[in-house]
Amino acid sequence: MVRNARSLQVRFRNGEVFDNVQLLGVDSRRDVAAIRIAASRFPVQPVADAGKVTSGDPVTLIANPAGLPWSVSNGVVSGVRAADELPGAGTGYRLMQFTAPASPGSSGGVLFDRKGAAVALVVAALPQGQNLNFGVPLDAVIGLADAAPSKNFANGADLSLPNQKPVERAAGPSTPKASLDAPERSNRLNLAKDPATILQSFKTMYVDAEGAQHFNGRLLQAELGRQEDFGSLNIRMVDDARLADVVFEVRSVFAWEFPFVLRHQNTSVVLLSGKGRGPFSGPAGAASVAKKFVKLAQPHRVKKN
Secondary structure (H helix, E strand, O other): OHHHOOEOOEEOOOOOEEOOEEEEEEEOOOOEEEEEEOOOOOOOOOEOOHHHOOOOOEEEEEEOHHHOOOEEEEEEEEEEEEHHHOOOOOOOOEEEEEOOOOOOOOOOOEEEOOOOOEEEEEEEEOOOOOOOEEEEEHHHOHHHHHOOOOEEOEOOOOOOOOOOOOOOOOOOOOOOOOOOOOOOOOHHHHHOOOHHHHHHHOOEEEEEEEEOOOOOHHHHHHHHHHOOOHHHHOOEEEOOHHHOOEEEEEEOEOOOEEEEEEEEOOOOOEEEEEEEEOOOOOHHHHHHHHHHHHHHHHHHHOOOO
16 A cells, blocks of 8 residues: 555646655555645545435546546446455445446546546456446545644655656665676576575566556566665566566456466476555555565575574
């Protein structure tokens, strides 16, 4: 979730960017958080009473699917149902189902009723079927904004959108610079079959996040580099799978789950596996995956004194 992020950045349609962000309230059950920036007098949309919304009501979605900002799609409300009915969604809250197309990247988008009032915050989609999309009714979480600030995030000036070229930084132990001239894969590892030996000794890793849908490999590499203990793992990330000893594969299921495996190139043996969690938009999911990977890898990669 956002609360686990180290830094945040808020961008507006008019081009204004805010790098100093505070965390207000957090609703872990609904996977929603409220943040504050140092700005005021922005136009505010009224919030609709979700209890008065009925199946068949027309709705309009404004979101950023596939990194295409301010995209608009139309549909209808399919119903309001308990999260318990959806696998992996948790329990104890309502979700509004709607048919307006919501491609990956739409999380955080807002669903509006016919009068222009904000109805729901988009959080999820089911890959099975067509247009099985879900949002958390805004009237259930609007009170989060009334909470006192609980955290000041680090300055977000160096952050970039997933489809933008990241800011170049000097390579260091915690932010290895991917390079096509990386050393060839270890010949010893090419012949190794013992997973423990491979896990302890591999040197280069390729990140494959194509199956994650909601974030790309470059964003995940950046999140790995931001982890405080990643440098101690002595892993060099490369941009060419042919130069890697192992491949770090991530995919997504439902909207909150990002299972991952670390696989040896030559034998396809799975060396590590785990699962990250994050909202449909992806960055928090990438951060969660990176954190879980470092935690799992540390006992195998860091020598104890």
